[in-house]
Amino acid sequence: MKKVFLSLFVSTALLMGCDATDDVNTEVGTVAMYIIDYTSNELQFGSTLNVAKVSSQVTTLPVSASLTQPTNDLNGAVSLVLNTTGDQLFDGELSEEGTSRIFAPVLLPPGDFFRLDNTIPFPTQLDVLDIEGPYNTSFETNWQAIDDLSLTQIFLDQGALFGRYLYQPSPNVSEQWKWVIILYVP
Numbered sequence: 001m002k003k004v005f006l007s008l009f010v011s012t013a014l015l016m017g018c019d020a021t022d023d024v025n026t027e028v029g030t031v032a033m034y035i036i037d038y039t040s041n042e043l044q045f046g047s048t049l050n051v052a053k054v055s056s057q058v059t060t061l062p063v064s065a066s067l068t069q070p071t072n073d074l075n076g077a078v079s080l081v082l083n084t085t086g087d088q089l090f091d092g093e094l095s096e097e098g099t100s101r102i103f104a105p106v107l108l109p110p111g112d113f114f115r116l117d118n119t120i121p122f123p124t125q126l127d128v129l130d131i132e133g134p135y136n137t138s139f140e141t142n143w144q145a146i147d148d149l150s151l152t153q154i155f156l157d158q159g160a161l162f163g164r165y166l167y168q169p170s171p172n173v174s175e176q177w178k179w180v181i182i183l184y185v186p
Contacts, residue, residue, distance in 0.1 A: 027053035029186045031082070031089060032155055033105060036145045038166070038177035043145045045107035054084045058186045061129040061163035063089065070094050080131065080165060080180065090165070090180055098173030114150035122147070123156065129163035131182075139164065142179055155183040 028050040035045040062083040070076040076094035081087065093100035128139045142164060146152045160183040167178045 029053045029085070029184065030155075031087075031185075032151050032160075032183040033089060034146050034149075034179075034181040034183075035102070035107060035167075036142060036179040036181060038179060039175060041141060041145050043110045043149075044178070045102075045109060046113055046149075046151070047105040047107050048151070049087070049089065049105055051082055051087045052085045054186045058084060058161065060127065061131075061161040061182060061184055063129065063131055063163055063165075063182060063184075065132045065165060067132075068094070070096055075100070078167065080182070082184070084186070089182065090167075092167055092169065094169055096170055096172070098170030098176040100169030100176065102167075116148050116150055116153060119147040120153055120156065126162060129161070131163055131165040133164075133166070135164070135166055142181060145179075146181060152183070155185060158185045160185045 029052065031049040031051055033047045033049070034043055036042065037044050063080055064083055066079045066081065068076040068078075078090070078092050078094060079088055080090035082089055088104060090102070091104040092102045122140050122143045126139070139162075163182040163184075165180040165182070167180050168174075169176045169178075
C-alpha cells in the first residue's frame with residue numbers, strides 16, 4: 001500500500017510540477033541574410049535565421065564583426081554576431097589565397113526565394129549600418145540584387161534594420177569578395 005501511495009504521490013507531483021511553458025520562449029526575432037557577389041552584384045545565396053526576441057527598442061542594427069587575420073600559413077576567420085542576443089549570424093574563413101569557405105549560416109541558392117513581379121523601389125530614407133565600413137559603394141547598388149525578392153518586401157514592411165559587411169576572404173583576390181546583407185526584425 002505504501003508503494004502505491006508513494007507512486008501516486010510522485011506521479012502527481014511530477015504532473016503538477018512540470019509546466020513546459022516556463023522554460024520556452026515562443027517569441028522570436030528574425031534575420032534574413034543575402035550573399036551578393038562584389039563584382040557582378042548578383043545574389044548568390046540567402047538564408048533566414050530565428051533569434052531570441054529582444055524587448056528593448058533597437059534603432060540600429062546591433063551587429064559587430066570579429067576578425068582573426070591569417071598568419072603563418074594558417075587561415076583566419078570573420079564572425080558577425082548579433083550583439084543583443086549573442087547569436088552568430090555569419091562565420092567565414094579568411095586566407096591569403098582567397099580559397100575560403102562560409103561555414104554559417106546554412107545558405108540557400110537564389111532560386112529558393114520567391115520573386116516579385118515588380119521590383120521594390122529603393123527606400124530613400126533607409127538607414128544602413130556599414131559593418132567595419134564605411135564603404136565606397138552605395139547601398140542602392142546592393143539593393144538592386146535583392147529588390148525583387150518577396151522576403152525583402154516582408155522585412156521592409158516589418159520595419160527591419162539593415163546592414164552590410166564586405167566579406168573579403170583575401171584582401172588580394174577581389175574576385176572572391178562578397179557583400180553580406182543583413183535584415184533584422186527584433
